[in-house]
Amino acid sequence: MNKKSLLIVAAVILVVLAAALAWNFFGNQSGVSAGAEAVIRAAATGPNTDLFDMAAMLQISSANEEERAAAQEASEKQMENWQTAVGAYFAEGALEQFINNGYATGYLAQAAVGDQTLALKELTLVEKTDNHESVDFTYTIGEQEFQARAEFSLGSDGLISRAEFVAVS
Structure with a gap:
């Protein structure tokens, strides 16, 4: 291989490496x-x-x-729907605790009672370790904007063992 071919190969490798690094950095900016x-x-x-x-x-x-029977049936269906939506991310029993503590449905209830739209605007990773993840998020209910923090404890299998939301402002 001559010098010119070697330089072209080196340049291509550098461009590919730079693109891969840029994709890694900008492709998943949130890290959540x-x-x-x-x-x-x-x-x-x-x-x-x-x-x-x-x-x-x-x-x-x-x-x-x-x-009471109708409410129980609706509650069971709601639990099934949560299981379908996000159950794969939770350790056994943790999703039920998340729902029963009101974290799962609190914002949805606020929006429903006020007949308003609930929208997630932004997610920002605060901290992430092998057994914990903190995420700040901004959401709106109607025209009002709020900020909260989600705290997730993770088991050794990576599944969520505890989740809670805390109002920031």
């Missing part, structure tokens, strides 16, 4: 894991009657047997 993003997106985008059904909400004291 797929599981964290899917969970936040599910909880902060609505209306979504699959993941939050007003029929599942019921004041037990004023409900008759038929209303």
Whole structure:
């Protein structure tokens, strides 16, 4: 191989290497894991009657047997829908805890009660380790903008073992 061919090959290799580095840096700027993003997106985008059904909400004291049964059925369906949407990212029992603590449906409920649109605007990775991930996110309910932080504890298998949302402002 002559000098000119060697220089061309070296230049091509450098261009490919630079493109790969640029893709790695700019291609996934947020760095937020797929599981964290899917969970936040599910909880902060609505209306979504699959993941939050007003029929599942019921004041037990004023409900008759038929209303309780309907609410229970709606609640079970809602749980199934959450399982389908993001269950693959959670360790056993962790999704149920996330839903039962109100983190999963809190924003969806706020939007539904006010008959407003819930939209996720931005995700920003704060910290990521082998067993923890913190993500700040901006969302809107109607015209109002809010910021919150999602905290995820991860098991050794990489699945979410605990998830919670905390208001930032």
